Amino acid sequence: MSGCLHVIGGGLAGLSAALAAAGAGRRVVLYEAGPACGGRARSYEDRQLGCRIDNGNHLLLSGNRATFDYLDRIGARHTLAGPGVPMFPFADISPDRGADLHWTLRLSRGRTPWWVLDPARRVPGMRLRELLSLVRMLRAREGTTVSECLSPGMLADRLLVPLSISVLNTRPEVGSAMLMAAAMRESLAAGGDACIPWFPRLGLSESLVEPALARLRAHGASVRTGCRVWGLGTDRGRVTRLVLPEGEQVLGAGDAVVLAVTAPVAAELLAGPLPGLALPDSFESILNLHYRIALQDHLGGDLARAGFAGIVGGIAEWVFVRPGIVSVTISAANHLAGRDNAAVAAQVWTEISRVLQPALRPKRQADGLVVSLPHDAPPYRVLREKRATFAATTAQQKLRPGSRTDLRNLVLAGDWTDTGLPATIEGAIRSGKTAVRALARP
Structure with missing residues (x-):
C-alpha cells in the first residue's frame, strides 16, 4: 500500500x-x-x-x-485480570423465587461439555433436555428470535436470557438468534478454553x-x-x-x-x-453505574476470585468489583430512559448488595466487626450511552x-x-x- x-x-x-x-x-x-x-x-x-x-x-x-x-x-x-479458568459466579435475586440463590457456572476446559452432567457446575434447576435450546440457537435461520429458540426452564431463565441481553444488547423477544449463535460458536460452543473471562x-x-x-x-x-x-x-x-x-x-x-x-x-x-x-x-442504550466503595479486599469465595458476578432477576446484568469502585452494567436499557438516576442507583445498589453481601468477609474495626454493606448507596455516577449499539x-x-x-x-x-x-x-x-x-x- x-x-x-x-x-x-x-x-x-x-x-x-x-x-x-x-x-x-x-x-x-x-x-x-x-x-x-x-x-x-x-x-x-x-x-x-x-x-x-x-x-x-x-x-x-x-x-x-x-x-x-x-x-x-x-x-x-x-x-488483564481474571480467574484464569472458565468460571462465572451468578446470583438469582428474582422476587418470585423466594430466597436468593448463589452459584458458579464452571465450564469444562475442552469442547465436550462435561459440566452439564455435574449439578455442582451447571445452572441450578436446569434439566438436560433444556440443552435443546442451544441446538436450536446454533441452527437458527434468518428471522428467528432468541426467545423462539428457548425451552422454558432454568437454563433459559438463569443463563441464556441474561447472556443474550448482554451479548446482543437487545431483548431476546426481538434479538436475532443468528447473531447470538455467531457469538456462541466462538465461545460456549467452542468449549471452556474459549470462555475464560478477562477484564482490564x-x-x-x-x-x-x-x-x-x-x-x-x-x-x-x-x-x-x-x-x-x-x-x-x-x-x-x-x-x-x-x-x-x-x-x-x-x-x-x-x-x-x-x-x-x-x-x-x-x-x-x-x-x-x-x-x-x-x-x-x-439503537439500544446501555446504562452503567459506578459506586465509589472499597470492597475488593473484603470479599471472598468465587466472587473474589473472578472479580465479577452475573445478576439474574434484577435490572442489572453484571457487577464488577475493582479497587475502590463497584461497577454495574444494564444492557438493553431503553426501557429505563425515563427513570430518574437517583431511583435507578438506589434500586441497583439494593440488588448488588444482595449479590455481594454473602461474599463479604467480616473485617474488625475499633468498634467491632463490619459484616454488612451500607443500606444507602455510596457516592455514584450514572452513565447513559443512549445509542450504544445497533439493535x-x-x-x-x-x-x-x-x-x-x-x-x-x-x-x-x-x-x-x-x-x-x-x-x-x-x-x-x-x-x-x-x-x-x-x-x-x-
Missing part, C-alpha cells in the same frame, strides 16, 4: 485499522473528534467521584481471537487505548484528538478532501480513508457522497454494510458494519483489520 491512510474515528475499530496499516509500513493520520481516543471503551477522571473510572464495563473471553491479537500487538495482554486490571484505556496510541506513535503515525471531520469531498468515485476545523485537507492520489465512526455519524458524513446507502438506524434484530442486521463502498478509496469500520458478530469489542477490532485488507484488494 502507498500513500497516507486517513482514519476517521479513534475508537477500537479506528485504532485497529490504524495499527494494521502502520504496522505494514503505511503512513497514518488518525482523527478523533473527542478529547481522547477509545470511544465506548475508555477511562477518564471523574470529578464527581474523585477517581478514575471506565465509561462502560466490558468482559473479554479467551476465544476473542482478534482482541487478543490486538492486545499482543500493543503489548498489553499482561494488563486498571482500566479500559490502560489496556486497550494508551498502549495502542504508544505503538502508533512508535510507527510514526499522527494522532489528532479534538479534530472532528465535518465532511468528505469527492470527485470521480473517490474521496479527494476532508473538511477539518482548520480547513480542507486535500488527499493525494494514493491516499485512502477508513471511516470508523458510529453509524449515526457515518450516515451524516455519507449522505452527500453516497446517497441512499443503508446503515443501521435503530441486534433481523431488520437491523440487513442494514449492516460491508467494509467496501462505491468510493474506491473509502472503506468502513465499526462494530455496526457486517462483521458477522453482534456489536462487540471483538467485532470492532475485526472490522478495522478487515477495512485495511479491503483497501489492499483491487
